[in-house]
Amino acid sequence: MPPLDPATLATPLTADRVVAALRAAGCVFAEDEARLILAAARTPDRLADLVARRVAGHPLELVVGWAEFAGLRIAVEPGVFVPRRRTEFLVEQALAHAPGASVVVDLCCGSGALGAALAAALGAVELHAADIDPAAVRCARRNVPATGHVHTGDLFEALPAQVRGRVDILAANVPYVPTGEVGLLPAEARDHEPLVALDGGTDGLDVLRRVAAEAPHWLAPGGCLLVETSERQSDAALDAFTRAGLTAHLATDDARGATVVLGVTAAAAPGR
Incomplete structure (x- = not known):
């Protein structure tokens, strides 16, 4: 401009x-x-x-200090990833598959938009949000409900041990832009959002694979992992979920240009 x-x-x-x-x-x-x-x-x-x-x-959301997401006003700050409206589809899919969730994790949380939206819809839940970027963590603490917990660290290393095996919804808005394509992003993202929230490695799926591989250890029986990706990466993303032992399928919303991979763990046997 x-x-x-x-x-x-x-x-x-x-x-x-x-x-x-x-x-x-x-x-x-x-x-x-x-x-x-x-x-x-x-x-x-x-x-x-x-x-x-x-x-x-400068992105409009960073200029005015907030972004609309799932009916909420999410505070955003310079240097923090701005939540995309297409990611509301991930929230909708999570709620459709686990409407009675009691433990929710927002991994790679950025501003905490996913966690805030899920908590608003579900009511009294145990919410944990985590990000490796201290700026994102500070911002997420403005958006996550007071009863929620925001942690700093690399993926699952940030989470408290007592959450392990209890997570009903694990939402992870991981970076998925291939390294060689970051420079092709619109200037509003490329110049004003943190690289760690955009760059997903050589094929864009490095972080997704790490999350999928570790998720089964943290999910409750019947718990679900949801990750946003692109249509052209969907086959490889599904393969990563399947290799991790998750029952995986793809959900798309053409109107919003949204692609979500959902993986579910096996449910507990009756009587257990």
Whole structure:
């Protein structure tokens, strides 16, 4: 996006001026974005700063400080992965397969959007969220319910031992962009989101394979693992789930461009 004309900042930014600046910068939904930015700005100086950041190419969610996800307002901060609306499909799939879940884990939690959405839908659950990035952990603590727990660490190493074998829903929004394609991402993601939340290794599935291999040790009988991936990676992702001993299948939502791999552990035998 082009820089904001300094002359624009020399005069009060009315709603019309904000829309014009955003439209000139290439924002397709300039009117909608202007309303959000105006609502987030408490002073003229703050408004000018927010408009300048958006025109400079900062993601709208990071400019206004929040993202809408599954009907919730999720706080986001610079340097933290912004939850995508397509990932709401993963939440819907989790709820459909485990509507009575009592223990939920949000792995690679980023802002904690998945965990927050699942807890909001399920009610009184034991929720654990974890991420390797301290900035993400700080942000997740703003979004996860006060009864939830947010941990810092590498995948399952971050979780308390007492969760092992008890997880009903394990949601993992792992990075799945192949290393060689990170540079092809839109600038809003490439320049403003952490590499650790985007780069999934040579074929994009390094972290997914690690999660799938370890998940059966943490899932309760009949518990489910859900991971978002891309359509072209789906066969390899399904294979990773199957190799881990999970009964796996694919769920897609063409309207949102969402692909979710779901794996389920064997249920406990009757009477156990």
